[in-house]
Amino acid sequence: MTTSTLNRPQLIWRALVLPAALVVLWSLLDAFGALNGDIIVSPLQVLKTSYEGFADGSIPGATIATLLRALVGWTIGASIGLAFGVLIGLSGVARGLFDPSIASLRQIALFAWIPLLSAWFGNGEVMKITLIALGAFFPMALGAQAGCQNVPAPFREVGRVLELDRRATLTKIVFPAAIPSILAGLELSLNIAWLGTFGAEYLIGTGYINGMGDGLGAYLAAAREYARMDQVLLGVLFLALIGVALDRLVIGFSRRLIPWRMP
Amino acid sequence: MADALTLSRPKTVEVGSVQISDVSKTFRVEGRTVHALDDVSLAIASGEFISIVGPSGCGKSTLLRFLAGLDGPDSGRIAVDGEVIDRPSLKRGIVFQDHRLLPWFSVEKNIALSLHSLAGSEAEKRERVQYLIDLVGLSGFEKALPHELSGGMSQRAAIARGLAPRPPLLLLDEPLGALDSLTRSYLQDELLAIWEREKSTVVMVTHDVEEAIYLSDRVVVMEPRPGRIAKIFEVSGKRPRHRDDPDFVTIRREITDLLAHRRD
Numbered sequence: 342m343t344t345s346t347l348n349r350p351q352l353i354w355r356a357l358v359l360p361a362a363l364v365v366l367w368s369l370l371d372a373f374g375a376l377n378g379d380i381i382v383s384p385l386q387v388l389k390t391s392y393e394g395f396a397d398g399s400i401p402g403a404t405i406a407t408l409l410r411a412l413v414g415w416t417i418g419a420s421i422g423l424a425f426g427v428l429i430g431l432s433g434v435a436r437g438l439f440d441p442s443i444a445s446l447r448q449i450a451l452f453a454w455i456p457l458l459s460a461w462f463g464n465g466e467v468m469k470i471t472l473i474a475l476g477a478f479f480p481m482a483l484g485a486q487a488g489c490q491n492v493p494a495p496f497r498e499v500g501r502v503l504e505l506d507r508r509a510t511l512t513k514i515v516f517p518a519a520i521p522s523i524l525a526g527l528e529l530s531l532n533i534a535w536l537g538t539f540g541a542e543y544l545i546g547t548g549y550i551n552g553m554g555d556g557l558g559a560y561l562a563a564a565r566e567y568a569r570m571d572q573v574l575l576g577v578l579f580l581a582l583i584g585v586a587l588d589r590l591v592i593g594f595s596r597r598l599i600p601w602r603m604p
Numbered sequence: 605m606a607d608a609l610t611l612s613r614p615k616t617v618e619v620g621s622v623q624i625s626d627v628s629k630t631f632r633v634e635g636r637t638v639h640a641l642d643d644v645s646l647a648i649a650s651g652e653f654i655s656i657v658g659p660s661g662c663g664k665s666t667l668l669r670f671l672a673g674l675d676g677p678d679s680g681r682i683a684v685d686g687e688v689i690d691r692p693s694l695k696r697g698i699v700f701q702d703h704r705l706l707p708w709f710s711v712e713k714n715i716a717l718s719l720h721s722l723a724g725s726e727a728e729k730r731e732r733v734q735y736l737i738d739l740v741g742l743s744g745f746e747k748a749l750p751h752e753l754s755g756g757m758s759q760r761a762a763i764a765r766g767l768a769p770r771p772p773l774l775l776l777d778e779p780l781g782a783l784d785s786l787t788r789s790y791l792q793d794e795l796l797a798i799w800e801r802e803k804s805t806v807v808m809v810t811h812d813v814e815e816a817i818y819l820s821d822r823v824v825v826m827e828p829r830p831g832r833i834a835k836i837f838e839v840s841g842k843r844p845r846h847r848d849d850p851d852f853v854t855i856r857r858e859i860t861d862l863l864a865h866r867r868d
C-alpha cells in the first residue's frame with residue numbers, strides 16, 4: 342500500500358508508531374533500572390512534572406509567552422521581508438540597491454547577531470523580538486523575490502499579448518505565479534522564527550528571572566541550571582510539539598490557498 | 605449557433621493585411637548559429653486564410669511570434685496594415701502551440717482575461733466568454749482549472765481566449781494539434797464560420813496538410829535549415845471543400861511530395 346491510499350487517521354497512527362515505540366523502550370529501560378537518573382529520568386517522572394507544571398501554570402504560561410513572542414517576531418519579520426522581497430523582485434533599481442547588502446547580511450548566522458543586538462537594544466523584549474524578526478526576514482524576502490523574479494516567460498508573454506497594464510500584470514500574472522514561492526518563504530520563515538525564539542529565550546538575558554514570562558527557552562535554561570532532567574525533557578517535548586503544530590498549520594493554509602498545479 | 609458577438613467593432617476599413625519583407629533571424633544555440641528564418645517574404649491580403657506547413661524547426665513559430673510582436677527579426681520588415689510591428693497588440697491575437705492557460709485561473713477567467721483591457725461592460729464580457737465556451741464545447745467546465753482539463757480541452761480553451769477579443773489578425777500555432785479527429789473537424793468548420801463572419805485574416809501553422817488545404821486560400825510550405833519558404837500553393841475551390849475532390853487530392857499530393865522531398 343502506498344501512502345496516498347491511506348486516509349488521514351491511518352497516516353496519523355502510522356506517524357505515532359515510532360514515538361510510541363521509543364516511549365515503550367524508555368519505560369522498559371527504566372523498569373529494568375537501566376536509567377541513570379542524573380541523565381535520563383523515567384517517563385513517569387516526566388509525566389508527574391508535566392502535571393505539576395500544568396497545575397501551577399508554569400508550563401502553559403511559558404508556552405503562551407514563547408508562542409506570543411514567536412508570532413509577534415515572525416509577523417514583523419515576515420511582513421517586512423515580504424515587502425522587501427516583492428520590491429526587489431519587481432524593480433531592477435531596488436534590486437541593485439538592496440540585493441547585494443541583503444545577500445551579505447543573510448550570510449551572518451542568526452545567533453551571531455546576538456552580541457550586536459544586545460549592545461543596541463539591551464537584553465529585553467525589544468532585543469528578542471528583533472532577533473526573531475531578523476530570522477524570519479531573510480527567508481521571506483528571498484522567497485518573495487524569487488517568486489516575483491522568476492515568473493515563467495510564457496506567462497509573461499500571455500500578459501503582453503493580452504495588453505495587460507502594469508497593475509493587471511501584477512495581480513493576474515506575477516503575484517499568482519509568485520505565490521508558491523512566497524508560501525515556501527513563509528514556511529521557512531516560521532521555522533527560523535521558532536528556532537530564533539527558543540535561542541533568544543535560552544541564550545539572552547539572565548535566566549528565569551521573570552518566571553513563565555521568559556518562555557520555554559528560559560524554562561529550559563533554568564531546568565538545566567538546576568539539573569532538572571525531567572523539566573528539560575518536558576520543555577524539549579513541548580517545543581517540538583508546538584513547532585510541528587505551527588508547521589502543519591502553515592502548510593495546511595498553503596494547500597488551501599493554492600488549489601492549482603503548475604503545468 | 606446564434607451570433608452572440610456583443611463587443612462590437614466597426615468593420616468599415618479592411619484590416620489585417622500583412623507585409624513580410626526579407627525577414628531573417630538567427631539564434632545562438634550552444635555555440636552554433638541556427639538560421640531560424642532566412643530572407644522570408646510574404647504578403648497576406650486582408651481577410652485571407654493562410655496556412656503554414658513544414659517540418660518542425662523550419663521557423664513557423666518564430667514567424668508567428670514576430671507577427672504577434674513578441675519578438676523581432678534581425679533584419680527585414682514586418683508590417684500589419686502598413687505599420688511596422690513593435691509590440692504585441694490585441695488586434696493580433698495569438699493561440700500558442702503550448703496552450704499557456706494561466707494555471708491559477710479557471711477556464712472562464714482565462715478567457716475573460718483577454719477582454720480585460722478592452723472597453724465594454726462586465727455583462728457584455730461575461731456573455732462573450734460564455735458564448736465562446738459554448739462554441740469550443742467546454743460548457744460545464746467554466747469553473748475547471750487548467751490542470752483538470754485534458755490536452756485537447758486546454759487547447760480549446762486557448763482558442764476561445766484567442767478568439768474572444770475578435771482580432772482582425774488571428775495567429776494560430778498548431779491550434780488543433782491535440783484534438784481528436786471528431787472535435788478537430790468540428791472546430792475546423794467553426795473556425796471557417798468565424799473567419800467568414802468576422803472577415804479576419806488568419807495565419808495558421810499546422811502539421812496537417814489536409815487541414816491546411818481544407819481551410820486556406822493559400823498554403824505556405826516551409827523548409828528548415830535555413831528556415832524559408834519552399835513554395836506557396838493557391839487553393840481554389842469554393843468552401844466547404846471535399847477531401848476527395850480531384851483538385852483537393854492533386855494539391856495534397858503535390859504538398860506531401862514536396863514535404864517528403866525536402867525532408868532528406
Ligand SMILES: Nc1ncnc2c1ncn2[C@@H]1O[C@H](COP(=O)(O)OP(=O)(O)O)[C@@H](O)[C@H]1O
Nearest residue numbers: 631633638640659660661662663664665666667
Ligand atoms: N528562443 C529561441 N532560442 C534559441 N533557438 C530558438 C528559439 N526559438 C526558436 N529557436 C530555433 O529556431 C528554429 C525554428 O524554431 P521554431 O520557429 O520553433 O520552429 P517550428 O515552429 O517550425 O517548429 C529551431 O531550430 C529552434 O530550435
Ligand SMILES: [Mg+2]
Nearest residue numbers: 664665701777
Ligand atoms: Mg512550432
